[in-house]
Amino acid sequence: MVEMSILICFFITIIQWLRVKISNAHTLMIAGIYHGFYEAPLKNLDK
Incomplete structure (x- = not known):
C-alpha cells in the first residue's frame, strides 16, 4: 500500500x-x- 501512494505522488x-x-x-x-x-510592424512604420 505504501508503494502505491509513492507511485501516485510521483x-x-x-x-x-x-x-x-x-x-x-x-x-x-x-x-x-x-x-x-x-511589435515588428510598428518598428517598420518608424523607419
Whole structure:
C-alpha cells in the first residue's frame, strides 16, 4: 500500500511538471506571435 501512494505522488508530480512546461511553452508561443504581429510592424512604420 505504501508503494502505491509513492507511485501516485510521483505520477501527480510528473503531471504538474508537464503542465508547467506546457504552459511556459504556450506563453512563449503567444509572446512570439504578439511580437511578430504587433511589435515588428510598428518598428517598420518608424523607419
